[in-house]
Amino acid sequence: MRSAGILLHISSLPGPNGIGSLGREAYAFADFLHEAGFSLWQVLPMGPTGYGESPYQSSSVFAGNPLLISLKKMVEDGLLGQADEARDVYVPEDEGRVDYAAVRAHKMKLLRLAFYRSEESHRSEIHRWMDENKWVRDYALFTAVKEHFGGVMWTKWPDDGIRLNKKAAREKYRIELLEEYRFHIFCQWVFFRQWYALKQYCNERGIQLFGDMPIYVAEDSADTWTHPEVFQLDRDRLPKRVAGVPPDYFSADGQLWGNPLYRWHRLRFSRYGWWVERMRAMAKMYDVIRVDHFIGFANYYSIPYGAKTAREGKWIVGPGKSLFKTFSRELPGLNIVAEDLGCVNDRVRDLISFTGYPGMKVLVFGFDDADEKNQHLPANYPENIVAYTGTHDNNTVRGWIDAADPKALAFAQKTLGFQRPEDGPAAFVKAVLASRANTAVIAMQDILGLDASACMNHPGTTSGNWLWRMKPGAVSHEDAQRLRALLTETKRIHN
Numbered sequence: 001m002r003s004a005g006i007l008l009h010i011s012s013l014p015g016p017n018g019i020g021s022l023g024r025e026a027y028a029f030a031d032f033l034h035e036a037g038f039s040l041w042q043v044l045p046m047g048p049t050g051y052g053e054s055p056y057q058s059s060s061v062f063a064g065n066p067l068l069i070s071l072k073k074m075v076e077d078g079l080l081g082q083a084d085e086a087r088d089v090y091v092p093e094d095e096g097r098v099d100y101a102a103v104r105a106h107k108m109k110l111l112r113l114a115f116y117r118s119e120e121s122h123r124s125e126i127h128r129w130m131d132e133n134k135w136v137r138d139y140a141l142f143t144a145v146k147e148h149f150g151g152v153m154w155t156k157w158p159d160d161g162i163r164l165n166k167k168a169a170r171e172k173y174r175i176e177l178l179e180e181y182r183f184h185i186f187c188q189w190v191f192f193r194q195w196y197a198l199k200q201y202c203n204e205r206g207i208q209l210f211g212d213m214p215i216y217v218a219e220d221s222a223d224t225w226t227h228p229e230v231f232q233l234d235r236d237r238l239p240k241r242v243a244g245v246p247p248d249y250f251s252a253d254g255q256l257w258g259n260p261l262y263r264w265h266r267l268r269f270s271r272y273g274w275w276v277e278r279m280r281a282m283a284k285m286y287d288v289i290r291v292d293h294f295i296g297f298a299n300y301y302s303i304p305y306g307a308k309t310a311r312e313g314k315w316i317v318g319p320g321k322s323l324f325k326t327f328s329r330e331l332p333g334l335n336i337v338a339e340d341l342g343c344v345n346d347r348v349r350d351l352i353s354f355t356g357y358p359g360m361k362v363l364v365f366g367f368d369d370a371d372e373k374n375q376h377l378p379a380n381y382p383e384n385i386v387a388y389t390g391t392h393d394n395n396t397v398r399g400w401i402d403a404a405d406p407k408a409l410a411f412a413q414k415t416l417g418f419q420r421p422e423d424g425p426a427a428f429v430k431a432v433l434a435s436r437a438n439t440a441v442i443a444m445q446d447i448l449g450l451d452a453s454a455c456m457n458h459p460g461t462t463s464g465n466w467l468w469r470m471k472p473g474a475v476s477h478e479d480a481q482r483l484r485a486l487l488t489e490t491k492r493i494h495n
Contacts, residue, residue, distance in 0.1 A: 004433060004492040005040025005210060006033060007392070008444040009055075009456070010068050011098055014472040018092040018103040022194040023070025027201060032475055034205040036483040037493035040288065041202060042210035042441055044392060044456075046195070050218050052462045053100045056292070057218040059143065062135040062281050064191035067103055071110055073194055079122075080114040097467045115186045126189050135222075135281075136188050142222035144180035145173050153220040155237050164237070165225060195285070203287070210337075210441070211286030215293045216243050216259035224260055230267060230274045231260040241302045244310040245342060254301075254310025255460065261302055264319045272319075272326045279327060283334055290386075294338035294357075297323060298348040320347070324355050337386050337439075341365075356384075358439065363432055364390045364400050367408045367415075377415065378435035387437035389428045389446045392456040396445040397425040399452030425449040433490040440492065447483070448474055 013020025013029060020026070033041055048065045050057030055065070074080040090106035092099055119126070130136055142154065149157050161169030174181055199209050217223045217231075219239060224231055232240045239260040247254040267275060282289050291297075298320055303313035327334055338352050340359040352359055366376035373380065381387055389397050401409060401424045413419060418427040425446050432440045445454040445468070457465045487493040 001438070002490075002492045003039045003439050004487055004490075005038050005042050005208075005439070005441045006444050006447065007042040007388070007441050008470070009044040009392075009466075010046070011466065012444070012456070012469050014095065014470050014474070017071060017090050017107060019067055019098050019100075019107075020469060021068050021070040021073075022191075022198050023073040026070075026198050030198070030202045030205060030207055032480055033202075033207050035477070035480040037487040038483075039206055040208050040210045040439070040441065042290070043212065045212050045214055046285070049100070049466065050220070053098075053466045054457075055212075055466065056214045058214075058221065059146075059218065060135070060139045060222045061213075061217055061278055062133070063139050063188055063222075064195060066111060066187040066191060067100070067107055069107070069111065069187070069191055070194060071107065074114055074190065077193075079118040079190065080110060081117065084113055085110065096469050096471055098469060111187055111190075112183060114190075115183045119182060119186045122189075126185065129189050129192070130185060133188075133192070135277075136185055138226040139188070139222045140181045140184035141170060141174055141177075142225050143184045144177040147180060148173070148177055154225045155219075165228075199285075199287075208287035209285075210288040210290065211282060212290045212292060213282050215291060215296045216257065216261075219258060219260050227274055230262060232263055233260060239305045242305050242307075243296070243301065244303050244313060245301050246310055246313060246315075248343075251460065254313065256303060256307065256310045261300065268319060268322060272323055275323065276326065276330045279331055279334065283331060288335045288337060290337040290339055292339050293342070294340050294352070294359075295342055295344060295348045298351040299345070301343075317347075320351055321354050324351075358384045358386050360388065360391075361385050361437065362388045362390060362394065363428055364394055364397060367404070367412045370407060370411045378431050378437075381435045381437045383436050383438050385437045386439040386441055387432045387435050388441050388443070389425075389432050390443050392443070393459050394455075395452055396443065396450050396454050397428045398422075398446075398449055399455060401425075402451060422449065430486065430490075433486060433492060440490075444470060447479075 008029065010022065010026060011020045013025040015021060015023065015025035030041065045055040045058060046065055047055060047058030047060055047063050049055050050059060071080060071085050075082045075085050088110060090102065092102065145157065145162055146154060154163060157163040159169065162173050202209055224233070228237055234240055241261050242257065243259040243261055244256045245254055297318045299315050300318050301313045302316045303310055336357045338355070338357040338359050340348060340352060341362065361376045361381055363376060363378065366374045395403065398421065401421045416427040416431050418424050429442050429446055432442065454468050456468055484493065
């Protein structure tokens, strides 16, 4: 069945308090998707953001980002006083960018106020939720202790007992930091309460939530602290080897990501228990899961810890089919999309063929050369893929046009049939929607025809990313009707 969706992270929604949230603005966007005829809403990882505010370097693979909680919805749910929310209003200087420091200071203050006023009266409900989400105790303790030690990475905590996650130390700090511990549990309870309410609203309108799951976890995370046996760590809990990708045409030194690698042999011995629980949580949270850097399951690039660049790495065979046989047995019916961009070899192709998961094609990659056989050109798409105009890691279509090599731009204009730069985004959007791909996903920036200033991320940089927000009133009823006509024309509409 042919379908279409829009890629727009929750933080990029318009609305009050300086950042998009799971409140009215999210419901309004779901209404827009429904009116336009889209059946997928793709978001970036929903966990607490990490270094550089990246959602791909989260402190937990299970937790939600408290900054995305809707304060207004908390008022509606009786968790926060209306007078408090109305009195303490944060108005950003620029509605089109997220100021994370200001948002965090404002929102966490009101979340603490809600905790002091509401947590006790909801404690039995919270405890039931905790029993269903056992990871939250580890996450809350990790976060409370990390704050207690001034935010330093857990491998540098001065108390060896808690750094090494000893039982007696855990209980000692849980008691000493009980209020903070309970506060972080409260925030997670509120986040998931709001998330699943939004998910139900979307599902009732024929919209599936399409989530993004990074293959790796952050070194400074509750996951590595709680389960060091899962990762390639030494006795001091420091990584032995870390993740990245080798040098290529775009990067002479490769990319040194720094994430700890998995102990796949040990995981296989334990029947991939940690991974099964992670995937179970993702399958509950999302209707469709995009696995970032899927090629790492076939073979992964291993770099010595402490290396200055990725040049020193080597390829290692990954878990391959045995992991996905386990998923099929333990979690039948997983709806996975394999992000198979990058170093694709026969082992990767064989694994994707075995799983049957759709891979990805990205139209802006189709004009890197003037080769009509380029796999990212719509004429060469198979059906079992998800086709994109661009991803969160690419320039916008208009930004690409503005910066393109004249030969590449001429090839794109000839292939897609446009001349003026301002007509390019619409031509890219239509080409993806009209392609043979079963699923087409359009970045919201390309729907709006925005230039490079609306890029979500610039890979290889550590600042100025994840900031873009859609302006209030950017889309209208007329826009929804125009898109609905286009989806009807390309046979991707089902509501």
